[in-house]
Amino acid sequence: SQQGEEDPQALSIQEGENATMNCSYKTSINNLQWYRQNSGRGLVHLILIRSNEREKHSGRLRVTLDTSKKSSSLLITASRAADTASYFCATDAEGGSQGNLIFGKGTKLSVKP
Amino acid sequence: DAMVIQNPRYQVTQFGKPVTLSCSQTLNHNVMYWYQQKSSQAPKLLFHYYDKDFNNEADTPDNFQSRRPNTSFCFLDIRSPGLGDAAMYLCATSRHRFPYEQYFGPGTRLTVT
Numbered sequence: 001s002q003q004g005e006e007d008p009q010a011l012s013i014q015e016g017e018n019a020t021m022n023c024s025y026k027t028s029i030n031n032l033q034w035y036r037q038n039s040g041r042g043l044v045h046l047i048l049i050r051s052n053e054r055e056k057h058s059g060r061l062r063v064t065l066d067t068s069k070k071s072s073s074l075l076i077t078a079s080r081a082a083d084t085a086s087y088f089c090a091t092d093a094e095g096g097s098q099g100n101l102i103f104g105k106g107t108k109l110s111v112k113p
Numbered sequence: 114d115a116m117v118i119q120n121p122r123y124q125v126t127q128f129g130k131p132v133t134l135s136c137s138q139t140l141n142h143n144v145m146y147w148y149q150q151k152s153s154q155a156p157k158l159l160f161h162y163y164d165k166d167f168n169n170e171a172d173t174p175d176n177f178q179s180r181r182p183n184t185s186f187c188f189l190d191i192r193s194p195g196l197g198d199a200a201m202y203l204c205a206t207s208r209h210r211f212p213y214e215q216y217f218g219p220g221t222r223l224t225v226t
Contacts, residue, residue: 042205088155
């Protein structure tokens with residue numbers, strides 16, 4: 001069953017603009033991760049945020065987590081054409097089988113030069 | 114560079130003809146995963162190995178089997194591929210089970226004719 005749900009499904013912006021993607025999930029989690037997938041390729045891990053953390057930064061990436069609302073957001077600042085990809089959030093579920101990383105459907109980001 | 118390698122990158126098989134997909138890793142990670150990803154959908158975990166311990170997801174069809182002869186290699190066997198099995202198959206590794214980040218291979222695109 002699907003745990004994470006990204007919003008929007010697709011996002012198109014100009015280079016230099018910021019991109020914000022949201023992820024909502026259904027059950028309590030221990031951790032949440034964001035991944036990027038370039039077209040026809042494997043996924044690349046971007047950032048992990050634990051359930052006791054509220055915000056995390058990595059370069060141009062900023063992730064927030066609101067466990068009361070069961071939601072997370074990924075902000076990419078000063079976007080570049082190379083950021084064009086699909087972005088997925090992935091969670092475990094408290095009490096779920098270990099190793100079971102559940103992905104959302106993803107947000108397809110297009111950054112136009 | 115340490116990495117996850119998948120062969121072949123593209124595989125065409127006939128309906129009902131067994132096919133094997135290969136994954137190898139130089140990361141010396143304990144866990145190896147197989148995901149199925151259909152077009153514009155989330156990756157779906159099929160099964161994973163923690164060392165030699167095999168963990169099958171409850172909804173993975175019996176048609177899908179896996180072997181891990183050693184730490185470095187893991188195989189996905191599809192015994193009788195159907196048209197619905199056409200997808201991207203992603204192999205991933207992690208040092209331990211979730212919440213550790215997963216490292217993905219580039220994927221094998223399977224076409225069933």
